[in-house]
Amino acid sequence: MFPETVLHSRRLVLRAFGTRDIPDTRASCSDSLTQRWLPLPRPYTLDDATAWCTTTAHAMRDSGDGIQFAITDAGTKRLMGQVGLKKTDWRALVSEVGYWVSPWARGHGIAVEATRTLAHWLLINQRFQRMELRAATENTASQAVALKAGFHREGTLRNAGFVYGGRVDLVLFSLLPGDLGSSTDPTKTR
Numbered sequence: 738m739f740p741e742t743v744l745h746s747r748r749l750v751l752r753a754f755g756t757r758d759i760p761d762t763r764a765s766c767s768d769s770l771t772q773r774w775l776p777l778p779r780p781y782t783l784d785d786a787t788a789w790c791t792t793t794a795h796a797m798r799d800s801g802d803g804i805q806f807a808i809t810d811a812g813t814k815r816l817m818g819q820v821g822l823k824k825t826d827w828r829a830l831v832s833e834v835g836y837w838v839s840p841w842a843r844g845h846g847i848a849v850e851a852t853r854t855l856a857h858w859l860l861i862n863q864r865f866q867r868m869e870l871r872a873a874t875e876n877t878a879s880q881a882v883a884l885k886a887g888f889h890r891e892g893t894l895r896n897a898g899f900v901y902g903g904r905v906d907l908v909l910f911s912l913l914p915g916d917l918g919s920s921t922d923p924t925k926t927r
C-alpha cells in the first residue's frame with residue numbers, strides 16, 4: 738500500500754480527508770458538473786460525504802487500491818477538491834489518477850497543480866513507471882487538465898465508461914517519469 742503522505746506545492750497542501758471536510762465535500766459532490774462526469778451517489782447526502790471522508794477514502798489506501806488526497810488551500814486551509822490514485826497495479830508500477838475541483842476553486846489551475854504534484858510523488862518518489870488518466874471524450878475541461886499537466890494522449894477507449902447520461906467513450910492519457918523532464922518539482926516550490 739502507499740504510505741500515509743502529505744504533499745505540498747506552491748499554493749496547495751494535499752492531505753488525507755477528515756471530518757472537517759464533510760460539508761465542503763458534500764457541496765462539491767452535489768455540484769452539477771461533478772455529478773455530470775463522476776458516477777457519484779445522486780442525491781449526494783451528508784451520509785455519503787461522511788462515509789467518504791472518514792471511511793471510504795482511507796479504505797482505498799488500506800486495500801492497496803490507491804491513495805486519496807483532499808486538495809486544500811495552503812493559506813486558508815479550505816477544501817479545494819480531491820485528487821487520488823486508484824486501480825494500482827503494483828507489479829507493473831502503474832496507477833490511475835482521478836480528481837474533482839470544488840466549484841469555488843475552479844479556473845485557477847488547481848487541478849493541474851494538484852495532478853503535477855501527485856505525479857511527481859508517484860513517478861519520482863515512489864518510482865512508479867506510468868500514471869494513467871481517463872476522461873470522457875466530451876469532458877473537455879478534464880482533457881485540458883491532462884494536456885496542461887504534461888500527459889500524452891494515447892487514444893480512445895470505446896464504450897469504456899459510464900456517467901448518469903449513459904455510456905461514454907474515454908480518452909486515455911499517460912505520463913511517464915521521463916515526461917516530467919527538467920520541469921520544476923512542484924513539491925519544492927513553496
Ligand SMILES: CC(C)(COP(=O)(O)OP(=O)(O)OC[C@H]1O[C@@H](n2cnc3c(N)ncnc32)[C@H](O)[C@@H]1OP(=O)(O)O)[C@@H](O)C(=O)NCCC(=O)NCCS
Pocket residue numbers: 770771774775836837838839842843844845846847848849850871872873876877878879881882885
Ligand atoms: C475538470 C476540473 C477538475 C478542472 O478543474 P480546474 O482546477 O478548474 O482546472 P484548471 O484551472 O487546472 O484548468 C486547466 C485547464 O483546463 C481548462 N479548463 C478548465 N475548466 C474548463 C472548462 N469548463 N471548459 C474548458 N476548459 C476548461 C482551463 O482553460 C485550463 O487551461 P488554461 O489555463 O490554458 O486556460 C473541474 O472542472 C471539475 O471538477 N469538473 C468536474 C469533475 C470532473 O470532470 N473530473 C474529472 C473526471 S475525468
